[in-house]
Amino acid sequence: MLSRTLRVSCISDIHLGNRNNKTRYIIANLDKYFSNDEHLSKVDLILLAGDVFDDLLSLSGGDVQYIYAWVARLLRICARHNVMVRVLEGTPSHDRGQSECFTVVNDIHEKNNGKRVNLKHVKELSIEHIEEFDLDVLYVPDEWCHTTEATLEQVRDLLAEKNLDKVDIACMHGQFSYQLPAHIPGIPRHDENAYMDLVRHLIYIGHIHVHSRNDKIIAQGSFDRISHGEEGPKGFVTSLIHPDGSNETTFVVNETARKYITVTCPYEDVEENLKVIDRAVEDLPEESFVRIEAHYANAILTNLNTLRSRWPLLIWSSIARDKDEKKNSQITLIQEESLYVPIHIDRHNLSQLVMPRLKTAGIADDILQRCAxxxxxxxKV
Ligand SMILES: [Mn+2]
Structure with a gap:
């Protein structure tokens, strides 16, 4: 049970290093909340629920330097206000273990000025007891097991091992069934009812970029906008969790998230369509993304260069529609061509992937121990 009201801020799917929405823009928005006394003086625990990074970054790209500088600002202010930070490993193809940079910066700060943030980069399915709040936290990284059923089984084993019926809060990366349309096959889905039974207060989950709330589950959604089809509000959440079991959560909108808009051009006449487009884009900030949507035979689609010279500070693209095709812009998070995502295997997760399988293969205990x-x-290599 909580010993006092806990103030949690949870942010995920920041996607630093994204090719479209440049890191410097995302960090300028992060700085408004996540290296800022106003916000951080009112927080006890920051959860970064995965996908801090978009892709594997190299030093030569320039983004890494911005990112380290931001992490340093964040941790300096967290140290000032005694804020705990937990960084969950997200989707392996995005994060790639790079959130280790939080630990590196924390170590540097400690060497330089003796101040250290209570920080962990959480790479494993685990339950942590935070003494200061008498709080049990469950962490579930993305793609932990081949199936979400196997992951749930491990969660139950962990609870039993720790003699717990429930944890207080959970921090996860992945998706619950309710977040996806029922008809899309082949995507692993966590069972929301099962997790709600195992968590007393709130479950924060990252991965799906659309913000949603379902009972105890809070999907904060992505912090900034990195592609078309995500036109809804972006941001992060803050919660107050009280010892009596009640809680309040607020979605904080990132008002200056990059704009991605789609303009549907209904006319056959190019001039008429241009009027529609002009009206739609005239108030957009520089470097906003505009996608023209029209029937594939519409001449506006071959006039993108006209649009580029008319509005050179916007970033243009187009999408051709068939006459009967239903508009489907909200579902672009699940790109049709990438429905199959192979599990990422590396030296850190090899053992936990292989050992459970070996255990069910009827191998003698001494051989199993040798394998382990x-x-x-x-x-260690
Ligand atoms: Mn993800």
């Missing part, structure tokens, strides 16, 4: 030892050796 060999896998551990590989992990």
């Amino acid at each position: 030892a060999n896998l551990l050796e590989m992990q």
